Amino acid sequence: MAEETIFSKIIRKEIPTELLYQDDLVTAFRDIHPRTPTHILIVPNVLIPTVNDVEPEHEAALGRMFTVARKLAAKEGINDDGYRLIVNCNRHGGQEVYHIHMHLVGGQPLGAMLAR
Ligand code: 5GP
Numbered sequence: 018m019a020e021e022t023i024f025s026k027i028i029r030k031e032i033p034t035e036l037l038y039q040d041d042l043v044t045a046f047r048d049i050h051p052r053t054p055t056h057i058l059i060v061p062n063v064l065i066p067t068v069n070d071v072e073p074e075h076e077a078a079l080g081r082m083f084t085v086a087r088k089l090a091a092k093e094g095i096n097d098d099g100y101r102l103i104v105n106c107n108r109h110g111g112q113e114v115y116h117i118h119m120h121l122v123g124g125q126p127l128g129a130m131l132a133r
Contacts, residue, residue: 019064022064024116027044037089038089042062043062061079061117064116065116082119090123098123101123101130102119102120102121103122
């Protein structure tokens, strides 16, 4: 069994956090240390530690993360200018929280995808 992270507590509303979106598959809330004017985390309700743990049974939740990203980007008013969706995996990916999540970042020009 994978070890739960703070995100499971947020999903279960055991830690007071403003939820921007929640349904039976996914939950979205603002990053506690925003790197951009809009910085939202979209997470599956089920604990999947990393992309390496993704299975076909997770496809519904992972797909829902994209439709929720689209809706939240429109709600934030950043859809026309554009934004970036990021999923980090393990050490080289810079993953800190081992509950898979999609960062929705935008609200300013984001520059090159990777530092050169
Ligand atoms: P990672 O590096 O794993 O892709 O990103 C983890 C993100 O979770 C970081 O951007 C970090 O600021 C955010 N984060 C960590 N703990 C909390 C928390 O308790 N609440 C919220 N809202 N965000 C968190």
